[in-house]
Amino acid sequence: MAFVLPFEKPIVDLENKLQELRRFSETQNIDVSLEIERMQEKIRQTRKEIYSRLSPWQKVQVARHPQRPYPQDYVDHMSRTFYELHGDRLYADDRAIIGGFGYLGDEKVMYILTQKGRDTKSNLACNFGCPCPEGYRKALRLMKLAARFRLPIISLIDTPGAYPGVESEERHIAEAIAVNLFEAFQLPVPIVVVITGEGGSGGALGIGIGDRVLIMEHAYYSVISPEGCAAILWKDRAHADRAAEALKLTAQDLRELGIVDEIIPEPLGGAHAQPQEAKERVRECIQRHLSDLKKIAFDELLPQRYSRFRRMGVFYEKGRLIGASAPLREDPQRGR
């Protein structure tokens, strides 16, 4: 059963009409091929129109679409095999972040990815995609392993954020994330990060340091969830749409702010409408960036990674505006 987002309803209505038309044509044995063609074109147009004008909040909903391809789906598409490596060797095997050896084309790589699960049972097993400290510590173990054997790291992220629970705090989730940030700047192998769906704050950043940070067209990456921001500002989570607007969390905003390097275009109607096409585009983009990164001299990689993040921030110094990007509204052209 297809999951329909509220703003996708006009598309579904037209699709139902199309079905009716087809049924009619079959039962009455009347040729309506012209009408069917017109209807198909109309569906395409409507979908195009809706998806070219998604509001930030609608994009958040697309990013959370339950039929959207998840990181594991991309890995299955890109890699002919995946040898999952379990556990942080300290406490447990988190299911919200997994990792292991795989291929990208013919190249051996280390995959780090988040998991949400597709049904209630797997949702629960994966903690709805919210990693605990052991997830970040496992990721670090595997990234260090990759560095030892000079394997590039590909990190695919779709998480609402790190798990805010008693156990998370008892095992120091903040420290686990901080250490990952710290260590990621010392891993002498190329790292490509892709935000495929939700980029939930520090929970995403904990496996989100890379030489390239890519984001899918309808994905989002935010310092706080729109609902959380709305609860703070309007004391009401129902204002999430306004919060999503204010936070500048869309792929397009983030490109302008210089936070991400490239937006991966999604097929018409979003990745969930044409998953196969979406997966192929992600694979192509990662491969292109990875081959670029491999041209960078070994001793240049870490300094470049450092300066990529070093220049982030916008502020005044002696009254002069400094920063990776200009204020969005004043100068939308100045990217980075």
Place this chain on the structure above:
Amino acid sequence: MRLFRRRRSTPTRPRKRDIPRGLWTKCPSCSELIFRRELENSLNVCPKCGHHFQLSREKRIELLTEPGSFREWDADLESADPLKFTGTVSYESKLKASISKTGFREAITGGEAVIGSHRVGFAVMDFSFLGASMGSVVGEKVTRLFERATGRRWPVVIVCASGGARMYEGMLSLMQMAKTSAAIAKHRAAGLAYIPILTHPTTAGVMASFATLGDVIIAEPGALIGFAGPRVIRETTQQELPEGFQRSEFLLKHGLLDMIVPRSEIKPTVIALLDFMRPAGTVPSEGRDA
């Protein structure tokens, strides 16, 4: 499930009665009425039960560094409003209000100082400035502090307090976590020591970056320290929070902190720790130069 970072109106924010005001202050811990001057004389620590009230930046600098040794860096850095953030109140007006309330341009004051015989990079965060949240300026100042300290081969000491990332700067604020952590990595690779001092409250994005990346992590007694705020955790998980949850003593027991040090003993402790963590190849007197 979706609440991670909160800044305002959080339980991490001190209740009004925590802030000394008027002639008398009621201690939130033991309910004793304390004469304000007595509280000031005791470094804002309750003379009866030892509860640590918050302490101003000036007092922190005075408490921890040698008289007259502190020289501020990057005082002319000011926050911009890169997102043109529109909420109930504009970010710009919030900044203005905080500047006039505190008399400072941002939530952190940093620079060079001498502690005992050690020349250090030193900074103090101030919760009364927008919850000491980390935006571009806080991130930039911390990063420059570590970069300069690395160049001069100095250790770094930071008195931390924060409600987390500064929501009004969106993803630019989240990126400060990466930026500061990267600078600390260089500092440590140069063989230099870093001591964060966690004060009430230190949470969220600052905890998940420079506050937990110390060689030795000190906390004041009773400070709220954690990633997610207690209310978020309660609401998300419907769990009862354990006794003393996310307090310094809880974190010592659970292995995050190296030590809890009462305010009056922090300076001698930091001096002693720095004595043990001198960069290789330096002689003990070198700290006195310059």
